[in-house]
Amino acid sequence: MKGQWIGPMPIADFFTQFLPVPDSVKESSPSRTLGDSYFNSVPNGKKEVDMYDPFVKLVNEKCTSTGKSRILPGFQLVNNSAQADRNSKMSKKIHCDVTAYEEHVDVSGKGNATKYEHTEMQFEFKVDKNCIDPFDDPAEGLTLTREQLDEHKFEPIAEGRVLCRGQMASYVTEWCNRQHRVHAFTVYIGQKSARFIRFDRAGAIVSRAFLYRERSGLLIDFLWRFAHLSRSERGYDTTVREADDAERALAYEHLAEWKPDQERPILVFTVPAEVTEPADGRDREVIAWGAMGNADSPTGRATRAYPVYDMTMKKVVFMKDTWRSSKLEKETAILKELNEKKVRNVPKLLVGEDIPNQITRTDQFIASTWRAGKVSVTRRLHNRFLEDFVGRHLKKFKSSKELMQAIYDALLAHQDAYELCHILHRDISDRNVLLDGEGGGVLNDWDMAKRVTEDKKPRAYGRTGTWLFMSTLMLQKPGKQHVLQDDLESFVQLVIYHGLLYLKHNVVPELPDIIEEVFDDHKVNVHGESIGGKGKDALFMRRKYITKDFEFENNKLLTEWLRFAILAVKEWITAVTYTPEPTTNPFIKSASLSSPVKKPDPESLVFHTHKPLLNALEILISTNNWPEDDAVAIQWKPPVSKGSSRSGSTKRSISSVETNLDSGRKSKRSKTAKNSMLRHSSGAAHSIPEDEEEVQ
Incomplete structure (x- = not known):
């Protein structure tokens, strides 16, 4: 914060x-x-x-x-x-x-x-x-x-x-x-x-x-x-209420598959009507029983996702509840356009809009004469909508083919959105690439998406994404503009991450170091900015961690595809970071040193467009000799300290060390974790926010 x-x-x-x-x-x-x-x-x-x-x-x-x-x-x-x-x-x-x-x-x-x-x-x-x-x-x-x-x-x-x-x-x-x-x-x-x-x-x-x-x-x-304040003045969202007996019975009947592990109340949400199916123009009431995910901070998008029972349509649908940035386009508007342009493998928007009168107020006081200190605050509006798709988490894949089919389908959605609607997703992660239950995948969560200009660049600078899967250069350069190739690299990282954790291979003993050094790499630079990417740079540019000897068990073709994808990332990073050596340096006499390597032609690169990566995936998934049900239980779990949390699908967490600030009360030893508290408060040690769209 x-x-x-x-x-x-x-x-x-x-x-x-x-x-x-x-x-x-x-x-x-x-x-x-x-x-x-x-x-x-x-x-x-x-x-x-x-x-x-x-x-x-x-x-x-x-x-x-x-x-x-x-x-x-x-x-x-x-x-x-x-x-x-x-x-x-x-x-x-x-x-x-x-x-x-x-x-x-x-x-x-x-x-x-x-x-x-x-x-x-x-x-x-x-x-x-x-x-x-x-x-x-x-x-x-x-x-x-x-x-x-x-x-x-x-x-x-x-x-x-x-x-x-x-x-x-x-x-x-x-x-x-x-x-x-x-x-x-x-x-x-x-x-x-x-x-x-x-x-x-x-x-x-x-x-x-x-x-x-x-x-x-x-x-x-x-x-x-x-x-003497009303419930809404005390802070309650009055568009949410507890379910009655009949509504609870419907939840037990239709939502038992998603019953939360901890006891949670069954709730009824009002979803504002803007885009509707059926088009009756009325607000919708849905029943929910526990969120699929929660926020790691009191500020930010605070996105919560629910399978819900729609009492109008009499079926289970998906609800997203989020506090969107006023600086970004509404996700409902983006989904509506994606649907109208017939973008493949994206959810269908049913109904939803901003909730009336639920807007943050902290941002209203930035210009106050009493305000002290440097601030970084984004105005947010409460948005809630329904989709016709309830997916499964990517880590639930049963076979390597199902994983790669989901990646392929999501990449098709990404290509359609980019080419038909000029929209760049900007948050390719394990929460946003979902399994559809029929062997395919869907690209969800378009709340961080941006329009791109004719030169194929987003209209604004600003780092966004999920830390674990953010591109190498986005991690290394906080001010970098987010472009197509950053998302393409994130797709490759999804395959690496899930392949390492859920498929058999020959570097399982090294997983703790790989996950920590490649995906969790993080520090704060002298400017107070979160940076990383050192491990990813080593992986792609020097073949560290996933060496030429790496292989998936009984899956030679997937191993070869991964080598191709790693080389494609290396090729792109090399091209965009190319800096010719000066030819006038008097100390450089060797012809081999003084002659700069020719800068690669961007149009010749694999990552120039979606097509080469899609073609390679098509070849991969069209083969018939895939191993069946080769997914395994997670092969390494990071330690989680009591009082702290680590989630591979949200923003990066800094490992926790429990502390007790008051030696006079041992009962509070487990009530907090030192670095978790630091993470919530100050730049002394903090994680990247869910979204850094402040620089417009």
Whole structure:
């Protein structure tokens, strides 16, 4: 989230913008009677664990006349610092210190203190020895120029402060994965100061810090206002509801194949009508039972995919729910054009559009006079649509022929889109090339696609894609323009990756090094940019890792095709990175040194168009001597630390090392992973965002 923390917003502005309540509610706030020192009784010691229960007790203290919390009526605070959500995946057993729930939520009994499905607000506590403050406000009363404010380090890089930001971001990530939200509120409580934070998919608005022990009224007013907000004002996506008994029965009947491993509620989504089949012009309701994938950050596209039961069409279809960049064309518009131009092997759009009034707000405050620090924020709109295709993950292929047929079919789709519609996909990955269940493949997920100009170049610079499968040059050169050949290389990388992991070959013992050095290679350069590609460059240019002796077991033709594809990538990289040696260098006397090698003719290269690669694939898959059912179980799995995650189909994850920031509370040793927190917060160690389309 580097550059996505926007602050420090004046508290009065924060209240006005995000907690709007009638004057009657403001005037009835208990802050006047409880006083500005109400929270001063919270222990101010060496252990943050000592702060939790006293703070919870002060907020939960009931009004004698109503029987409800006099500060947060209708809600309850719970100390959940020692309990993870029993329904979280093992890699997501993380939790904040204190959580707000509606008062009817049952949190009694062992293991019930953390319930992400019911979370209303999160609180994170810190004592000074661990984190003075995750942010650094400019001094009040100073008149600073915009240049001075931009240079101010609002996001300090001290490790404790970075980790604190990362912790809050990671907890919000899991919270928003378990609910459907437009925004979410977090409260930071330090030994002396507090802040209010509002997250959405563009970033987080951070209030100016205030001394809550001396100005308790501000914290009381915040909680009082929050208690009087509507569900949508508290952040809920009101186009999603829990299914009733009849709808749950339909889910059990039609969606059992995709039943989630962890307990998840069955939900009903409203899908806005724009393009429809049947063309009735009405919004559609569909039933969903657990997402096929979740976000790794509170910001970004946050794409969730679902097989859903369409109650209008009476069949299972595919739903995509995403927060699209305002700088990119709608995926629904692209799919509609692909369908109209009869592009092969792409899903058919049924219905979908942007959801009314669900737009990020963080981006609206970039130009505010109080905003400090450098920012990188993208405006996002909530988009939801249905397709007629529910595919299988590419790694589920049963034979090498099925894998290569899927690659061939997806490449045909890519060619049609490029040549018929002048559209470049720009995110060829294992999530986007899918199996169709009939031995073929489909190219899905066109949300990062761009129009190309007559010279076959996208209209904008900007690195996009999935880190594992991004081209060598895109990884090495963050400012490089994304062109056709980058996608062609990604197709080759898909074959290499899946062949290494799921087909028998002669370098299985070397897989840990190959995956780490070729696909996970990552560092941050002096400019704070994520770069990689060193291992891929070695693979393609020097035949390291997959040497001339490499071979798939009982599949000579696939081995030969892979050698051809690797040489094709090498040929292209050589051509575009060609730099002639100077002929006037007085120290170069050898004719062989002074005569530069002739630059290759681009039109003679395999990667000049789709056709040579497609032709080679046609020859490959048309042969009859394919081994049957030769796919094997994954031959190497990367270690996953508790509290961290690694996904081969989303953005690159940095390996985790668990840490405990507070030696006084061993119960939180597993609540976070140090590098995971860093990844969510600062450039000190971070992963490439899901999409870097900021430079237009």
